[in-house]
Amino acid sequence: MNAFNSRLAGALAATTLFTSTAVAGELVINTDTSDPAPKAAFEALIAGFEAENPDITVKWNLFDHEGYKTSIRNFLTADAPDLANWYAGNRMLPYVEAGLFEPVDDVWEQNGLGETLASAKGSMTIDGKIWGVPYTYYQWGIYYRSDIFEQNGITAPETFDDLLAACNTLSEAGITPITIGTKYLWTAAGVFDYLNLRTNGYDFHMALTKGEVPWTDDRVKATMENWKRMLDANCFLENHAAYSWQEALAPMVQGDAAMYVMGNFAVAPLREAGLTDEQIGFFQFPRISDDVPMAEEAPTDTIHIPANAKNKEDAKKFLAYLARAEVQTEVNKTLGQLPINKDSQVGDDKFLQAGYEMLSGTEGGIAQFFDRDAPAEMAKAGMEGFQEFMVKPERMDKILERLEKVRQRVYE
Amino acid sequence: MTAPIVPDTHPPLRRSWWKENQQRLAPWLFLAPGIFMFAVYVIIPIFQSINISFYDWDGLGERTWVGADNYVELMDDEAFYTSLKNNVIWLVLYMLAIPMGLFVALFLNQTVRGIRIYKSLFFFPFVISQVVVGLVFAWFYDPSYGLMNIALGWFGIEPIAVLANEDYVTYGIIAAGLWPQTAYCMILYLTGLNAVDPEQIEAARLDNAKGAKLLWYVILPQLRPATFIAVVVTVIGALRSFDLISIMTDGGPWGSSRVLAFYMYEQAFSEYGFRMGYGAAIAVVLFLIMMVYITGFLWKMYRDEKGY
Numbered sequence: 001m002n003a004f005n006s007r008l009a010g011a012l013a014a015t016t017l018f019t020s021t022a023v024a025g026e027l028v029i030n031t032d033t034s035d036p037a038p039k040a041a042f043e044a045l046i047a048g049f050e051a052e053n054p055d056i057t058v059k060w061n062l063f064d065h066e067g068y069k070t071s072i073r074n075f076l077t078a079d080a081p082d083l084a085n086w087y088a089g090n091r092m093l094p095y096v097e098a099g100l101f102e103p104v105d106d107v108w109e110q111n112g113l114g115e116t117l118a119s120a121k122g123s124m125t126i127d128g129k130i131w132g133v134p135y136t137y138y139q140w141g142i143y144y145r146s147d148i149f150e151q152n153g154i155t156a157p158e159t160f161d162d163l164l165a166a167c168n169t170l171s172e173a174g175i176t177p178i179t180i181g182t183k184y185l186w187t188a189a190g191v192f193d194y195l196n197l198r199t200n201g202y203d204f205h206m207a208l209t210k211g212e213v214p215w216t217d218d219r220v221k222a223t224m225e226n227w228k229r230m231l232d233a234n235c236f237l238e239n240h241a242a243y244s245w246q247e248a249l250a251p252m253v254q255g256d257a258a259m260y261v262m263g264n265f266a267v268a269p270l271r272e273a274g275l276t277d278e279q280i281g282f283f284q285f286p287r288i289s290d291d292v293p294m295a296e297e298a299p300t301d302t303i304h305i306p307a308n309a310k311n312k313e314d315a316k317k318f319l320a321y322l323a324r325a326e327v328q329t330e331v332n333k334t335l336g337q338l339p340i341n342k343d344s345q346v347g348d349d350k351f352l353q354a355g356y357e358m359l360s361g362t363e364g365g366i367a368q369f370f371d372r373d374a375p376a377e378m379a380k381a382g383m384e385g386f387q388e389f390m391v392k393p394e395r396m397d398k399i400l401e402r403l404e405k406v407r408q409r410v411y412e
Numbered sequence: 413m414t415a416p417i418v419p420d421t422h423p424p425l426r427r428s429w430w431k432e433n434q435q436r437l438a439p440w441l442f443l444a445p446g447i448f449m450f451a452v453y454v455i456i457p458i459f460q461s462i463n464i465s466f467y468d469w470d471g472l473g474e475r476t477w478v479g480a481d482n483y484v485e486l487m488d489d490e491a492f493y494t495s496l497k498n499n500v501i502w503l504v505l506y507m508l509a510i511p512m513g514l515f516v517a518l519f520l521n522q523t524v525r526g527i528r529i530y531k532s533l534f535f536f537p538f539v540i541s542q543v544v545v546g547l548v549f550a551w552f553y554d555p556s557y558g559l560m561n562i563a564l565g566w567f568g569i570e571p572i573a574v575l576a577n578e579d580y581v582t583y584g585i586i587a588a589g590l591w592p593q594t595a596y597c598m599i600l601y602l603t604g605l606n607a608v609d610p611e612q613i614e615a616a617r618l619d620n621a622k623g624a625k626l627l628w629y630v631i632l633p634q635l636r637p638a639t640f641i642a643v644v645v646t647v648i649g650a651l652r653s654f655d656l657i658s659i660m661t662d663g664g665p666w667g668s669s670r671v672l673a674f675y676m677y678e679q680a681f682s683e684y685g686f687r688m689g690y691g692a693a694i695a696v697v698l699f700l701i702m703m704v705y706i707t708g709f710l711w712k713m714y715r716d717e718k719g720y
Contacts, residue, residue, distance in 0.1 A: 239573035
């Protein structure tokens with residue numbers, strides 16, 4: 001729809017080309033923002049950019065979310081757009097290493113992004129160069145049914161023991177404490193990451209995902225032992241391996257489950273399913289060890305310039321535009337997520353405010369996510385192991401040995 | 413004076429090279445487009461895959477020669493053996509589609525009012541997409557709302573999460589696959605049954621043959637061509653079981669429902685797969701396994717042609 005409009009505008013621009021000497025640049029953007037909110041956010045973003053740069057016409061190709069993950073490899077090599085969205089951290093490493101992304105240090109320097117986007121600089125840097133511009137991130141934590149908590153006389157847990165006690169109380173009342181669907185694996189990684197961040201801290205999380213620590217290390221085992229305590233307290237939904245994360249929303253909506261360890265994107269479908277803001281609450285994943293500063297997960301979404309782009313000059317203009325405080329404010333208001341720019345305003349949604357408060361007060365550090373911090377092969381093997389562990393915790397040693405074997409191969 | 417009659421010493425007009433060789437060349441000319449396509453899309457890629465399997469390559473950057481490393485790793489990869497085992501289970505259990513198809517065909521091979529409707533209904537699962545079959549069965553198996561577990565509940569049996577259980581998952585997917593495959597075998601046998609010679613049956617009946625013996629000694633031998641095709645399509649169906657697995661479990665739980673084709677896809681093309689070399693090595697192993705079958709198939713064709 002928008003691509004069509006832009007093309008129409010392009011045709012108009014082409015007719016005016018004969019009368020003016022200005023060269024109308026065409027900027028091609030590929031994104032996978034096909035869900036309703038992200039789509040609307042990008043429509044507004046592109047319209048705003050075009051209004052400010054009348055000589056540039058944007059051609060926007062919208063991809064399906066899952067299909068994008070495989071097609072990006074093709075279009076980066078064969079028919080590169082001028083901009084493409086992707087993710088920070090190790091998820092962009094294969095493309096950086098293959099020389100398919102363009103470093104954008106100059107954009108950062110000229111626009112003072114080192115200061116305004118400082119919080120995300122680390123996750124955008126590989127080999128001392130910056131590879132894109134981040135525009136949004138969102139918190140992870142535990143979303144819960146506050147009405148069910150109230151009925152069972154539970155308050156939002158602050159320590160791990162509180163959480164385990166809540167699990168016991170809820171399962172005795174016949175309610176599944178935490179719903180989860182691990183069919184597509186990554187949801188289990190969210191739980192692992194939080195247990196690991198709380199047990200061993202941010203630095204250990206980074207060392208583990210960078211392959212510097214063996215999986216058979218006692219600290220990993222400590223994380224798994226804590227996970228086992230949750231399993232023993234019947235914290236999780238039965239048969240979770242049969243469900244996707246969306247399917248696992250259903251028990252929570254129906255009141256059969258009370259909590260969900262999830263990213264902030266879970267709020268929109270919960271609301272759509274008819275839950276009111278009074279029924280949904282959010283709390284930070286509880287503290288496990290007092291010695292470990294609380295670190296959080298907040299995956300960052302980014303936009304990059306492919307190395308084979310034709311119109312890099314205008315692409316850089318777009319990145320500079322995207323990095324601006326007021327632009328990030330608007331985009332994230334529509335997205336229902338948090339802006340990266342420190343001068344931007346956070347939407348007045350209660351979950352955004354809670355997330356912003358939690359993340360800006362974080363002492364421990366902000367991790368991306370297991371499958372963004374760890375390289376693809378390690379991530380896949382790890383998440384499969386987590387799923388297996390959740391069903392067969394007695395196999396812990398065997399699983400960790402298997403992961404260690406993968407680690408030794410992947411990081412050599 | 414008459415001119416002497418001399419034999420015509422002129423040699424007969426030489427036929428052109430084309431005319432001379434036309435008989436020999438024509439088949440090759442007609443085959444050429446097919447051979448070209450087959451070479452470009454089948455033969456050459458086979459050798460390319462074998463070649464890639466000796467490299468470490470992420471599909472984007474430089475290839476590095478690693479020799480047989482991918483194969484060495486494969487020999488020590490649990491997931492590979494799981495996939496291999498599942499492939500064997502698929503091949504064996506999928507064969508059930510043939511007797512089941514035969515049974516349905518025999519059942520439907522009668523003339524009653526509206527038989528065409530029944531035949532179409534039985535054939536229906538083969539017409540719908542495998543993706544739909546997978547979805548329908550995934551819902552059927554759903555541990556909380558699925559029809560199967562509601563039915564089990566009537567007999568006081570606890571719900572079984574077929575697709576989340578590493579021991580049942582492959583059987584659950586095969587059961588889903590058997591539904592359309594049985595329909596396919598049924599249609600093959602129905603056409604075969606049309607060609608059964610009624611005189612032979614009459615003769616057999618006069619000799620007091622009936623029931624199972626009649627089926628085994630008189631009908632089945634005449635259905636041999638249908639059986640042969642049914643075996644071929646069922647083996648192929650078992651080996652291309654990819655779509656059902658992808659839809660129903662995505663290879664899970666923890667990779668226990670993978671088959672070789674799915675594992676190859678995962679390693680090479682999926683969201684987390686960047687290992688073209690390793691994927692190619694899996695493909696080569698799958699190819700070798702299929703070669704055994706293909707060789708057997710060709711050998712049988714050859715023998716049949718010779719008329720043994």
